[in-house]
Amino acid sequence: MQSKTHVTATINSEEVEFLCEPRQSLLEVLRETLGLMGAKEGCNNGNCGACSVILDGRLVNSCLVLAVEIQGRNLTTIEGIATPEGLHPLQQKFIEHAALQCGYCTPGFIVASKALLDQNPEPSEHEVRAWLAGNLCRCTGYDRIVKAVLDAADTPL
Amino acid sequence: MQSFDYEAPQGISEVIQLLAGKNGGARILAGGTDLLVQLREGRRNARLVIDVKNIPELTQITFDPKNGLRIGAATSCSQICSDPNVSEHFPGLVDAIHLIGGVQIQNRASVGGNLCNASPAADAIPALIVHEAVCHITGLNGTRTLPVEEFCVAPGKNALESGEFLTSISIPTTKERFGAGYLRFIPRNEMDIAVVGAGASVVLDSDRKRFVSARIALGAVAPTPLLASDAGAFLAGKAVTRENVKEAARMAQAVAKPITDLRGTAEHRKHLCAVLVERALDKAIERAGGHYAE
Numbered sequence: 212m213q214s215k216t217h218v219t220a221t222i223n224s225e226e227v228e229f230l231c232e233p234r235q236s237l238l239e240v241l242r243e244t245l246g247l248m249g250a251k252e253g254c255n256n257g258n259c260g261a262c263s264v265i266l267d268g269r270l271v272n273s274c275l276v277l278a279v280e281i282q283g284r285n286l287t288t289i290e291g292i293a294t295p296e297g298l299h300p301l302q303q304k305f306i307e308h309a310a311l312q313c314g315y316c317t318p319g320f321i322v323a324s325k326a327l328l329d330q331n332p333e334p335s336e337h338e339v340r341a342w343l344a345g346n347l348c349r350c351t352g353y354d355r356i357v358k359a360v361l362d363a364a365d366t367p368l
Numbered sequence: 369m370q371s372f373d374y375e376a377p378q379g380i381s382e383v384i385q386l387l388a389g390k391n392g393g394a395r396i397l398a399g400g401t402d403l404l405v406q407l408r409e410g411r412r413n414a415r416l417v418i419d420v421k422n423i424p425e426l427t428q429i430t431f432d433p434k435n436g437l438r439i440g441a442a443t444s445c446s447q448i449c450s451d452p453n454v455s456e457h458f459p460g461l462v463d464a465i466h467l468i469g470g471v472q473i474q475n476r477a478s479v480g481g482n483l484c485n486a487s488p489a490a491d492a493i494p495a496l497i498v499h500e501a502v503c504h505i506t507g508l509n510g511t512r513t514l515p516v517e518e519f520c521v522a523p524g525k526n527a528l529e530s531g532e533f534l535t536s537i538s539i540p541t542t543k544e545r546f547g548a549g550y551l552r553f554i555p556r557n558e559m560d561i562a563v564v565g566a567g568a569s570v571v572l573d574s575d576r577k578r579f580v581s582a583r584i585a586l587g588a589v590a591p592t593p594l595l596a597s598d599a600g601a602f603l604a605g606k607a608v609t610r611e612n613v614k615e616a617a618r619m620a621q622a623v624a625k626p627i628t629d630l631r632g633t634a635e636h637r638k639h640l641c642a643v644l645v646e647r648a649l650d651k652a653i654e655r656a657g658g659h660y661a662e
């Protein structure tokens with residue numbers, strides 16, 4: 212068996228250490244080693260966005276990042292979006308707008324939308340749709356998701 | 369996924385040593401958006417993966433009006449598209465690089481990876497070709513350069529020798545009255561691979577009524593991205609008319625040798641060549657400040 216590498220990173224504002232093999236994706240390590248099951252595996256090839264995480268402020272698919280690559284870096288997963296005070300406005304609006312059915316895509320959409328609002332607090336509908344092109348949903352038809360994101364944003368409706 | 373070792377060196381010389389030490393068993397990792405999928409599916413093998421994203425020269429963009437643009441091979445698409453010099457002086461390049469995947473992919477995928485992966489449908493390559501981009505290659509035997517149009521040699525195969533890797537891509541400063549554009553046909557708005565891609569660049573004369581020179585390149589219609597040199601040469605010295613542009617598009621169409629696959633038939637691709645080359649030339653002419661004679 213391949214020897215394991217020791218990795219230290221900041222995950223959801225906490226310093227975390229883990230051992231992984233170089234071949235393991237960040238998604239695999241999040242789910243199977245660190246018990247962070249929020250990021251989902253939809254396709255494992257970069258097409259669906261269900262595994263979206265924010266790495267050093269940038270939205271990426273964790274299935275296309277090696278876990279060893281996050282040494283010394285800062286990661287936010289869906290588990291780090293809500294605060295002890297309550298849900299993030301995006302999470303609240305997803306519930307209010309019923310922007311999910313099976314919910315499998317939801318963590319990815321919320322993380323992706325958070326990355327959008329962090330850099331563009333008042334996106335237009337077109338900007339929301341273009342930004343979320345890398346996230347697939349088989350259930351909702353997207354409309355409710357876009358409405359929830361616009362409602363959570365400062366964009367006047 | 370298959371097992372491999374991982375190294376993330378800080379300098380180019382370490383990469384050369386690592387590549388030489390593995391005798392072809394090592395692979396460069398940039399954004400991993402092609403490589404990790406291929407390793408997972410067993411389409412490529414590696415005993416060692418060398419992450420080059422910690423090497424400053426490979427992740428920097430530099431521009432000066434005299435020497436032009438230099439893009440580190442591992443620079444991400446989003447870094448390139450948000451660079452003010454790139455968007456001001458090379459909008460035709462942004463056309464192509466902006467099309468690669470959605471946000472998640474843009475934040476990881478590099479232009480060097482797009483080139484080295486050598487897909488016939490890679491979006492950045494025709495745009496680089498019409499900008500006369502040059503590959504900067506390093507290995508144990510020193511450095512060399514190669515025009516981008518000579519870099520891909522077969523589907524998935526590039527001109528790098530064992531032990532060599534791509535360090536950067538340079539683009540000469542654009543001449544006055546230069547314009548370029550790239551576009552592709554896909555069945556949806558986002559997130560798909562080109563059925564056909566077309567890039568064009570033009571330099572116009574001082575009245576902006578004649579072409580001084582032109583370059584046309586096509587993607588997804590041959591085993592490698594294609595420079596349609598005759599079609600470009602045809603326009604040199606000609607007036608900027610719809611007729612001449614259509615003739616150049618027909619000439620580019622004639623050198624395309626598309627195949628039928630799940631994305632489109634050879635016949636459809638042939639048709640698209642002429643349509644897209646004409647539109648790419650329209651964009652290039654517009655950006656060069658030109659307009660069609662009546």
Ligand SMILES: Cc1cc2nc3c(=O)[nH]c(=O)nc-3n(C[C@H](O)[C@H](O)[C@H](O)COP(=O)(O)OP(=O)(O)OC[C@H]3O[C@@H](n4cnc5c(N)ncnc54)[C@H](O)[C@@H]3O)c2cc1C
Pocket residue numbers: 256257258395396397398399400401402403404405420441442467468469470473476477478479480481482483484485489490491492528532533534535559560561562
């Ligand atoms: C969902 C999705 C959508 C996509 N959409 C598009 C699209 O619209 N258009 C498009 O053209 N492509 C698309 N791609 C393909 C891919 O994202 C691009 O080809 C990308 O530019 C590859 O860059 P990378 O940095 O991720 O390369 P990597 O995967 O890191 O590398 C690709 C290959 O090149 C080699 N390599 C990388 N850098 C070097 C170097 N400096 N020297 C030598 N060898 C090197 C690697 O070893 C590997 O074999 C898509 C991929 C996915 C997963």
Ligand code: FES
Pocket residue numbers: 251252253254255256257258259260261262263272273274275
């Ligand atoms: S599981 Fe990562 S993009 Fe689908």
Ligand code: FES
Pocket residue numbers: 310311312313314315316317347348349350351
């Ligand atoms: S809610 Fe089921 S995939 Fe989106």
